Amino acid sequence: MGEHHGPMKGIKRWLYATNHKDIGAMYLWFSFIMFLTGGALAMIIRAELMYPGLQLVDPNFFNQMTTTHGLIMVFGAVMPGFVGLANLMVPMMIGAPDMALPRLNNWSFWILPFAFSLLIIAIIQSFLGISDAPNFGWTFYAPLSTKYGPASTDFFIFSVHMMGISSIMGAVNVIVTIFNLRAPGMTLMKMPLFVWTWLITAFLLIAVMPVLAGAVTMMLTDRHFGTSFFDAAGGGDPVLFQHVFWFFGHPEVYIMILPAFGIVSAIIPTFARKPLFGYASMVYATASIAFLSFVVWAHHMFTVGLPLAGNLFYMYMTMLIAVPTGVKVFNWVATMWKGSMTFEVPMLFAIAFVILFTIGGFSGLMLAITPVDQQYHDTYFVVAHFHYVLVSGAVFSIIAGVYYWLPKWTGRMYNIGLAKLHFWCSLIFVNLLFFPMHFVGLAGMPRRYSDYSLQFADFNWWISIGGFGFGVSQLILLWILIDICFRKKGEAVSDQVWEGAEGLEWTLPSPAPYHSFTTPPVVK
Amino acid sequence: MQSFAKRCSSIGLALATVTSTSVFAEWQLDMTPGVTEVSQQVFDMHRTMLWWCVAIGVVVFGAMFYSMIMHRKSKGHEASQFHESTSVEIAWTVLPFVILILMAIPATKVLIAMSDTDDSALTVKITGSQWKWHYEYLDWEGQGGLDLDYYSILSTPSEEIIRPVLASGLFPKNTAKDSYREDGIYPERDELYKRDVDKPLIIPTGRKVRFLITSDDVIHSWWVPDFAIKKDAIPGFINELWTLVPEGKEGIYRGQCAELCGKDHAFMPVVVEARSVEDFEKWMVDAREAQKAEALAAANSLDKTFSKEELMAEGEKHYVARCSACHQANGQGLPPTFPALAGSKVALGAVADHIDIVNNGKNAMPAFGSMLSPKEIAAIVTYERNAWGNTPSDGIDVVQPRDVAK
Numbered sequence: 001m002g003e004h005h006g007p008m009k010g011i012k013r014w015l016y017a018t019n020h021k022d023i024g025a026m027y028l029w030f031s032f033i034m035f036l037t038g039g040a041l042a043m044i045i046r047a048e049l050m051y052p053g054l055q056l057v058d059p060n061f062f063n064q065m066t067t068t069h070g071l072i073m074v075f076g077a078v079m080p081g082f083v084g085l086a087n088l089m090v091p092m093m094i095g096a097p098d099m100a101l102p103r104l105n106n107w108s109f110w111i112l113p114f115a116f117s118l119l120i121i122a123i124i125q126s127f128l129g130i131s132d133a134p135n136f137g138w139t140f141y142a143p144l145s146t147k148y149g150p151a152s153t154d155f156f157i158f159s160v161h162m163m164g165i166s167s168i169m170g171a172v173n174v175i176v177t178i179f180n181l182r183a184p185g186m187t188l189m190k191m192p193l194f195v196w197t198w199l200i201t202a203f204l205l206i207a208v209m210p211v212l213a214g215a216v217t218m219m220l221t222d223r224h225f226g227t228s229f230f231d232a233a234g235g236g237d238p239v240l241f242q243h244v245f246w247f248f249g250h251p252e253v254y255i256m257i258l259p260a261f262g263i264v265s266a267i268i269p270t271f272a273r274k275p276l277f278g279y280a281s282m283v284y285a286t287a288s289i290a291f292l293s294f295v296v297w298a299h300h301m302f303t304v305g306l307p308l309a310g311n312l313f314y315m316y317m318t319m320l321i322a323v324p325t326g327v328k329v330f331n332w333v334a335t336m337w338k339g340s341m342t343f344e345v346p347m348l349f350a351i352a353f354v355i356l357f358t359i360g361g362f363s364g365l366m367l368a369i370t371p372v373d374q375q376y377h378d379t380y381f382v383v384a385h386f387h388y389v390l391v392s393g394a395v396f397s398i399i400a401g402v403y404y405w406l407p408k409w410t411g412r413m414y415n416i417g418l419a420k421l422h423f424w425c426s427l428i429f430v431n432l433l434f435f436p437m438h439f440v441g442l443a444g445m446p447r448r449y450s451d452y453s454l455q456f457a458d459f460n461w462w463i464s465i466g467g468f469g470f471g472v473s474q475l476i477l478l479w480i481l482i483d484i485c486f487r488k489k490g491e492a493v494s495d496q497v498w499e500g501a502e503g504l505e506w507t508l509p510s511p512a513p514y515h516s517f518t519t520p521p522v523v524k
Numbered sequence: 525m526q527s528f529a530k531r532c533s534s535i536g537l538a539l540a541t542v543t544s545t546s547v548f549a550e551w552q553l554d555m556t557p558g559v560t561e562v563s564q565q566v567f568d569m570h571r572t573m574l575w576w577c578v579a580i581g582v583v584v585f586g587a588m589f590y591s592m593i594m595h596r597k598s599k600g601h602e603a604s605q606f607h608e609s610t611s612v613e614i615a616w617t618v619l620p621f622v623i624l625i626l627m628a629i630p631a632t633k634v635l636i637a638m639s640d641t642d643d644s645a646l647t648v649k650i651t652g653s654q655w656k657w658h659y660e661y662l663d664w665e666g667q668g669g670l671d672l673d674y675y676s677i678l679s680t681p682s683e684e685i686i687r688p689v690l691a692s693g694l695f696p697k698n699t700a701k702d703s704y705r706e707d708g709i710y711p712e713r714d715e716l717y718k719r720d721v722d723k724p725l726i727i728p729t730g731r732k733v734r735f736l737i738t739s740d741d742v743i744h745s746w747w748v749p750d751f752a753i754k755k756d757a758i759p760g761f762i763n764e765l766w767t768l769v770p771e772g773k774e775g776i777y778r779g780q781c782a783e784l785c786g787k788d789h790a791f792m793p794v795v796v797e798a799r800s801v802e803d804f805e806k807w808m809v810d811a812r813e814a815q816k817a818e819a820l821a822a823a824n825s826l827d828k829t830f831s832k833e834e835l836m837a838e839g840e841k842h843y844v845a846r847c848s849a850c851h852q853a854n855g856q857g858l859p860p861t862f863p864a865l866a867g868s869k870v871a872l873g874a875v876a877d878h879i880d881i882v883n884n885g886k887n888a889m890p891a892f893g894s895m896l897s898p899k900e901i902a903a904i905v906t907y908e909r910n911a912w913g914n915t916p917s918d919g920i921d922v923v924q925p926r927d928v929a930k
Contacts, residue, residue, distance in 0.1 A: 052717065054685055060787045060862075137784045143759060144742040144786060148888055232760020238743060239758060273597070275607040303745060303782075304756045305763035308639045312632060319624045323617060330616045333584060336591045340603035343596075351592070355585060362577035369627065371562075371634040372570045374754050375555060378745060378782040443552040444749045446782045449790040451685060453718045455552065 006514060015110075018102035019514060020087045021409065023109050027084030028402065030112060034076030035395070036478070037120070039471050041069040046467035048450060052457050061126065062450035063135035068123050070138025071156075074256065075163045076116050078390065081398040082259040083108075083170050086198045089405060090174060092505040093192045095183025095523065097515040100176040108169035115162035122152035137448060139249070142230035142241040146222045153223065157216045164209040171205035174198055183504065185523035189283070192503050193276065194262030196283050200290045201258045204251045207294075212248040215241065239304050246297035254293040257389060258286055260357075260397030261328055264350045266503070267404050268332050271347035272339030273500035278331040285324035285331075292321050302373045311370045318368035322361070329358050344498065345419040349400035352427050353393060360388030363438065378448075381441025387434045396426075399477065407497045411511035412490030414480050422480065425473035432466030556749050559773040563752035565634045572630075576623060638753075641766045644734035646727060652737070652744030652757035652781070654890060655788035655849070659725050662736070664808065672812050675895055676721045677845065678791050684717065685791070719778050722845075724795035726811075728804035730771035737763045741890070745783035748796055756783055769798040786888070788849055822897035825925045830899075832906065832922045839907025842900050846892065847908075855912040862888075866912035875920040878905055879928055898925035 007013045007022065017023050045065050048056045057065065087105065091098055099105050122133035132150035134140070145153060178199050182191070191199075218229040218241075228234025230241045261282075269276045276282065298306060298314040306314075332354050341347070363385040367373050376382060407413050436459040441447075445456045452460065483489045493510050504521055505512070557567040595601045645665055651658040653675075660673035727733045737746055739757035747754035751767040769777075781792035799807060844853060847865075851857045855866035865871045870878050882901050883893035892901060905923045909916045 058787075059790060063784070063787065063789070135787075141743055141784070144784065148742060148786060232758075238760065272595075273603040274605060277607050278609075278613055279607070281608075281613050303754050304758065305761065308636065311635060311639075315631065315635070316628060319628060322624060323620050326620045327613070327617055329584060330613075333588050333591075334609075334612070335607075336588060337595065338601075338604045338606075339591065339595050340597040340601050341592060341595055342598070343592075351588070355588070358581070358584065362581060365577065366570070366573045369569060369573060369631045371566050371631055371638055371752075372573065374638075375566060375570070375749065375752055377754060439553045442555040444556070444780070446747070446780050446790075448784040451718060451790045454715065 016106065017109070018098075018106050020091050020099045020102070020105065020516070021512065021514070023099075023105050024084045024086075024088030025409070026109055027080045027087055030109075031077050031081035031084055031398070032478070032481070034072050034080065034116065036474065038069050038072035038077055039474065041065050041072070041123075042467060043471050045069065046464040049452070049460050050464040051461070052452055052454055054451050057450070059450040060132065060135055063137070063448070064123065064126055064133040066448055067134045067137055067140075068119060071119060071134075072116070073390070074138060074252070075160075076112075078256045078394045078398070079167065080112060081395075082198075082201070082256070083167075085194075085259065085263070085398065085401050085405075086170075086174055088409065089401075089505060090177055090195055090198060091181065092408075092508060092512060092516045093195050093503055094178065094181060094186055095504050095517045095521045096177060096181035097517050099173050100180050101173045104169050104173055108166045108173065111162050111166040111169075115159045115166065118155040118159040118162075122155050125152070139245060140219075141245070142219065142222070142238050146219050146230050146241075149223070154220070157220050160216045161213055164213045167205050167209050171202035171209075174202040175206075178202075183517070183520040183523050189280065190523060192262070193265035193279065193282055193286075194259065197258045197260075197262030197265075197286055200286050201255050204255050204258070204290055204293065208248040208251045208255075211244060212252075215244045215248065218244070239301070242301050242304060243297070246300045247294075249300065250297040251290070251293040253386070253389075254289060256394050257357075258290065260353065260394050261286060263397045263401040263404070264332065264353050267346045267350040267400055268335050268354075270404075270498050270501045271344060271350075272336050272341050274335055274339040275502075276331070277334035277337075278327070281327055282331055285327045288324040289321060292317060292324070296321065299368060299370075299373070302370050303377050315368060315370040319365070322365050322368070325361055329354060329361070342499075344403075345416060345423055346400045346404035348420070348423045348427075349396050349403060352423070353396045353400060356388055356392030356396065356430070360385055360393055363388065376441065378446055379441035380437040380445045380447055383447045384434050384437035384441055387437070391434065392430050396430075399426075402481075404498075405505070406484065407493040408505060408508070408510050408512055410484055410490070411492060411509075412484055412488070413493050414484045414490055418476055418480050418483075422473060422476040425476065426470060429466050429469035429473055433463055433470050434466070436463050436466075558750040558752050559769055559775075559777070560751050560767055561770070562634070562638060562767070563750060565630075565637075566752040569630055569634065573627065576627070580623075638765075641734045641764045643732060644766055645731035646733045647736065648725065648727070648733065649736045649738070649762075650725075650746055650757065651740055652742075652746065652785065652792075653740040654742065654786050654888070655781075655792040657721075657725070657746070657792070657794060658740075658895075661808070664805075670808070670812070672808065672815060674723050674811075674815070676723050676725060676795065678718070678793060679720045679722045680716070680718050680791075681844075716778075718791060719780070719793045719795070721793055721795045724776065724797040726797050726799060726804060726807050727767075727769065728801045729769045729774055729798045730801060732766055732768045734764065734766045737765065742785045743783050744781050744785045744792070746779070746794055747782040748777050748779035748794055750777040750779075751796075754779075754782055771800070774798050774800055774803075791849065818897070822899060822925075825897070825899040826929055827926070829924055830902075832910075835903045835906040835922060836910060838900070839903035839905070840911070842896065842904050843907050843911075846896070847904065850889070855908075855914075865908050866914060871908045871914050872917050874918055875905070875909075875916065875923060875927070878909070879923065883928065898928040901925075901928045 007019065008016060013022060014026060017026065044057060048062055087099060125131045126133040131152060133152050134149065134156045136145040136149060178195060221227040222229050222231060228236040230236050230238050232238060265276050265282060296314055296318045298310060299318040302311060367376055367382065367385060403419060440456045440459045443456065445452055495508065495510050496506050497510060507521060508516060555567055555570050557564055647663040649660040649662050656675050656677040658675050661670040664670060737755050737757045738761060739759045741759060744757040745754055746757055753765050753767055755763045755765045775798060777796045777798065779794035781789060850862040851865050855864060857864035870881055882905055883891060885891035902923045902925045909921050
């Protein structure tokens, strides 16, 4: 390797990183650290809710925990996790040497630690009793956040702006890379599904992150410059906030799941030793979900008093999402059908993904029915729903992706026994954690409660046990990653790694070279 | 952990009795069917949806597990290489679509019925306010001008909601953990822990009741599961909803605030008492009389001079009910959001400023002038200026109702 073709030495390699694998690795580590941080906050929440009554934290601090937990998990863990996988895998999958805009890539990563420092400083200050952290939920509804937010709300606003900038730059990079750097012969309809899902996700990001930026900018001017966007007393409208927020927020939840569909669509065919069933319909289904995501935002607002016509329209549109999502699930099942299946760790996580995500989808379908949703709304039933799709959905898919491609990145196989232990612990505890939430929700426990009445006590105890178990289980993953990445343990693997794996990334050596494809492969 | 075994055995018991939710309220698994026609329809729809989901789940997961068990490499199953089938794909696009239409039809009907607030006998305006509900009776059978309103606040004593000590371990002494017994009973907590209010909303049975919902400060959400009604209370907007509790279903129905509304979001219960029309009308007459008498007493109190002891005793009572949730019973507050009153600039400074802040509120603090009588505010201010070793710097430690009304 010549001087220009290897990584820089020491800290400079990471600070000045322009290499897609270095940046991807940093994204993934950042995501994992945020996952553990957000998880630690969730442990505080579950410790408080283990018994009725207030015993650990005061309600104001509890609200800071739920707020920061949500923000960190959405923007710090799940999104950067997917971006990390995109950085690592998209160039390898389309036969490119790197991302198209490597310096932009450096910026889009390095903004994130600073953005999250602002949130974490606010939480540390709160721990030390200096000032309050944001305490209005990750949805930061006005006027609770604008008129009654603590001083650190400005930290929060600045932080969200920076995350948005980072996301948009990352999305631009993905789109430019996919459109320009595909290997000769790789038409759009020959791209791996992970590339497709990320292409669509990137467009979603570019469409909605500015909307979020608009929402927080309006908050900022409401707080400091005398405007009244969200203040009815000044001619504004608190409901406007929710419309703007969810116009961002609903596509955002698909941003957090579409790449997962791509990952699972890579893993299941590999271990079923069978091509993905219905490739074309998978692409169309993904695009339809993305399109529908823009016309369903008000299903988060079925109780704000929308006109009847509005409630009906958003109910029908939301129900429609079940159709393309159903197509995807059926396709995965059909891919497994009559396969020759083996159950390596990535496959275990992928199968758990399909089943648990589908359960989350079922509760989503129930939530779509407006008259019934008005009862589910803002209860633990909703908390159960979105944790099924986000934890056993998005997070499981990221973990599955890491277990699937880690040998390609490092050239070595991780400790399979520990990885299986990690899977089974995660699977058992994630269900103990989130399944009983359906019951307490239906029985009437509202979400974001720092204390609850006695009839919810027993289930909450089990939920907390599930929560602690799931949290501790993730330390197994931490150990597996330290073991393979830093202690350099594990047996060397072949280029192919998995018997049934297909795609350009498996034609590269393991570990993949610093500049993935120096000469473009030809795709027939 | 000592209760682990107990809980494990109670699971079996609970699973055996899941249907008798009234006996094992702690193990209620499903939505309540409620007491109104609408809530029954909502419950039926919920159940229908649930069974559709279960049925689809059985088919999809069944197929998955079948292939996971039968089509595995370890059993020597060879992978076939089919990867598309237009007819199958059309079928599983069209079939869900048909199921969705079947679900949408009843949902549309119920939703239309739920938004029809016409022909109501009683109109009550509900205002959410951190962290209590304000009920105003606007109209009963076209009478209008009822002039009846009151606040409804949590009645669980604050000692029962034990306050936390973040710095002293996971389960500090004298916390809920100590009052948690192995048999699942909380001796220091009654069954209505956190779910009872001083004055419930009284409505008649057998008549359609219309609610107008708004808010003073942030967004709240007024929810009564038994009626299947939940609507956000939004400052500057008025939302409408209605219920009709059938005759013979008199009783107390409980709900809670369902939209994050700040610190005491979990301490804002909704209690509705449905009474027969005769009882309701009788109650309304009595309540209006009582309210008039109260207003008269408040007006008269402006001429009276109360002793310090009298004001302190009354002040403590109101302080505990209204102020201690934020400023704490010991006056230490929860800084920085809720400042301490013991030794505070406000409680020890000029009396006019002190009265002003209680009357008109500031930041997160509500304006109590519109909720309490001058005498009650005078008592609170007097209490705050003398409790916890406070000695006002301007020497004014007793405040009379007329000082507040000025």
